[in-house]
Amino acid sequence: MSDIVLSAQGLVKKFGGITATNNVTLDVRRGARHALIGPNGAGKTTLINLLTGVLEPTEGKIVLEGEDISNLAPHQRVRRGMVRTFQINQLFASMTPLETLALVVSQQRGFGASFWKPLGARAAVAERAEQLLQQFHLAEVMNQRTEHLAYGKRRLLEIAIALACEPRVLLLDEPVAGVPAGEREELLQTVAALPADVSVLLIEHDMDLVFSFADRMTVLVNGGVLTEGNPEEIANNHEVKAVYLGSDVEAMHAA
Numbered sequence: 221m222s223d224i225v226l227s228a229q230g231l232v233k234k235f236g237g238i239t240a241t242n243n244v245t246l247d248v249r250r251g252a253r254h255a256l257i258g259p260n261g262a263g264k265t266t267l268i269n270l271l272t273g274v275l276e277p278t279e280g281k282i283v284l285e286g287e288d289i290s291n292l293a294p295h296q297r298v299r300r301g302m303v304r305t306f307q308i309n310q311l312f313a314s315m316t317p318l319e320t321l322a323l324v325v326s327q328q329r330g331f332g333a334s335f336w337k338p339l340g341a342r343a344a345v346a347e348r349a350e351q352l353l354q355q356f357h358l359a360e361v362m363n364q365r366t367e368h369l370a371y372g373k374r375r376l377l378e379i380a381i382a383l384a385c386e387p388r389v390l391l392l393d394e395p396v397a398g399v400p401a402g403e404r405e406e407l408l409q410t411v412a413a414l415p416a417d418v419s420v421l422l423i424e425h426d427m428d429l430v431f432s433f434a435d436r437m438t439v440l441v442n443g444g445v446l447t448e449g450n451p452e453e454i455a456n457n458h459e460v461k462a463v464y465l466g467s468d469v470e471a472m473h474a475a
């Protein structure tokens with residue numbers, strides 16, 4: 221089995237005259253905690269949309285576990301193990317975390333929405349849903365409608381839903397954005413405790429989270445890769461510092 225789980229090769233995305241993704245090549249290694257950073261407009265969202273299949277690349281290809289997935293629809297990529305954190309804001313609002321996770325686990329295991337039907341299936345689904353509720357600190361709110369949950373709990377549920385899809389690669393899209401200070405710590409700890417065998421690509425503005433989480437970083441600027449390295453290399457890279465307008469690591473942490 222290759223050490224590289226997900227590979228973007230020479231990806232280009234043009235919107236008319238704008239090149240939002242400019243020849244991006246990126247490898248996510250098995251078990252990596254890989255962060256994608258860059259200033260506003262650098263092309264992070266476009267790159268994630270290319271990886272997940274929301275956008276079609278102008279050039280280049282995407283390989284997941286050795287298979288070219290460039291022409292697959294988003295749901296087919298999810299089936300093959302590339303899962304992005306799910307934006308919960310509208311969907312599932314009237315369901316509880318328990319119902320939501322039971323439904324996703326049930327779908328994932330091929331029981332569809334009828335998870336109460338096959339004998340034994342219900343117990344297996346309930347057991348996995350229960351594990352996820354515990355792991356994501358949702359057990360005490362599992363019977364509340366999601367629309368009534370605190371924002372931090374909703375973000376936890378979004379990650380739990382993604383994990384219920386049993387990803388090989390989890391694309392974590394700004395997990396702490398907009399989360400109030402009092403709820404951040406629980407979220408940060410939960411993200412840090414994600415299973416080691418799930419490779420994670422984190423897109424994040426919060427440099428504290430990036431530097432505490434990532435073992436590898438890719439810096440995007442103007443749609444292209446400025447540099448890639450481990451956290452120490454990135455923190456000491458002069459070009460990266462210049463991009464973040466700071467002169468030292470503290471400035472990056474505060475960005």
Ligand SMILES: Nc1ncnc2c1ncn2[C@@H]1O[C@H](COP(=O)(O)OP(=O)(O)OP(=O)(O)O)[C@@H](O)[C@H]1O
Nearest residue numbers: 235238239240258259260261262263264265266267
């Ligand atoms: N659908 C589109 N049509 C035209 N231009 C687009 C489109 N989507 C993105 N762009 C442009 O592509 C560039 C990269 O945008 P993108 O949203 O990917 O950056 P980003 O790094 O995610 O930024 P932010 O951190 O602000 O979300 C920007 O110049 C943006 O204006």
